[in-house]
Amino acid sequence: MSEIGKTLKAARIEKGYTLDDLQQITKIQKRYLIAIEDEHFGALPGEFYVKAFIKQYAETVGLDPEQFLSTLGQGEKEKKEVNEKTAVVNKRSRTESTRESMEKTNTFNRFLNYLPSIIIIAVVVVILGSIYFVSWSNHRKTAQTQQIEKSSAKVAVSSQKTSSKKESAKSNSESKSKTDSSAKKSSTKKKKKSVKIQLASNSGSSFTYNLTGADKIKTVVLNISGSSAWSAVSVDGSQQWQGTLSDGQQHEVSLPDTATSVTINLGNSNATSLKINGKTFNFKKDNDSLTVRTLTINAKQ
Structure with missing residues (x-):
């Protein structure tokens, strides 16, 4: 075929x-x-x-049309054989899945048989742990009471030093935060660029546009309104997507990271609207009487 x-x-x-x-x-x-x-x-x-x-x-x-219709029929026969083989594989998969489910059920039942013994052991461990913890806590309290009086004077001095250090650190942190914030705002302003799509050339139903303010073309979004429309999206001659969308449908095509040029074929441009990198692309202003058209968009720094 x-x-x-x-x-x-x-x-x-x-x-x-x-x-x-x-x-x-x-x-x-x-x-x-x-x-x-x-x-x-x-x-x-x-x-x-x-x-x-x-x-x-x-x-x-x-x-001779018969040679094409014969080839087309042979392709449909092969497709039917593939579907039949797929059905057999699916049936085997369901059988294996049932077997695995039964094995998991048996494992769970064995676990339930041992559950009472596990609970008893856990309760004994908790009781012994609680007795040890209470004894250890009483011993610690006695030792800490003896150290509190000796440490009170040292704590007061240390507290004053710590407070002074915190105030100094806080002042330095606020100053650094203001500097970083100012630098980020400045960097953000520098990074923002105005994204524009401008017509570069036109020949019949073929149009070439330059996309400025972005070095790559990441996404193409197609919206259909009024009637169905066929469309295709290609990058460097390699087709990324094609299909027919009905009235009210939307489709987003994510392009490779290296895409700097994209070609869009529209079978019904009057019913189609586009967004490139999230920006609305008003291509209809360039000869709104065309139904079929080819759009090529090149990303420029």
């Missing part, structure tokens, strides 16, 4: 058709044509449409 999209795309290019040309000929929406070429069949409405769209695409570019 991995060659279907590549073969169809190559045939389209050989025929000299663009995606827009193919959309006009077949009446299949451009976002579904893109999904077929990228082999993202999950983005299509259902299994019937997958087969119907692939057949119509193949016939339009002059290829």
Whole structure:
């Protein structure tokens, strides 16, 4: 199944058709044509449409649709076999889990049998410990009473010295705290930068933006309103996420720590709003009549 999209795309290019040309000929929406070429069949409405769209695409570019439908059917058969094997493994796991549960129950029952003896031993130990503690406490009190009178004078002098040291330490601590607080405020002011997203270039439905005030792009949040929309997010040519979101849904894509450039493909930009690094990205102001568009955002220091 991995060659279907590549073969169809190559045939389209050989025929000299663009995606827009193919959309006009077949009446299949451009976002579904893109999904077929990228082999993202999950983005299509259902299994019937997958087969119907692939057949119509193949016939339009002059290829035999049966070879693709046969390959697609073989992939579905393999998927069914995998599901059956998974069910067998799950059944074995449940059996092992039941056996482990029974072993734990037997261990707990053995513990209950020994519990009365353990309680008796514990009570004896507590009683003996209490007798020893009372005796030791009485001995300590007698010794401490004899030392109190001798220590009272020394304690008074030591208390005065300690009080003086505490006042000095407190004064130094307050001074240091004020200095550290001032330094932190100054450092915080220096670190704060204004984050901006500005248009750098535009060609048709492709837009390139510069993100200033941040050296990395950490998150992309997509919000859908009004109708469903297909979207895809890539970093340096590697796709991080793609899918179709329904009206009212939101999805956050966390990017690699090294991401300094991200490309976002929107199949229905009129129903989609974006946030980059938590900042609202108003891309619709740059030609709000487009439905399908590609956005590339580059982080600049």
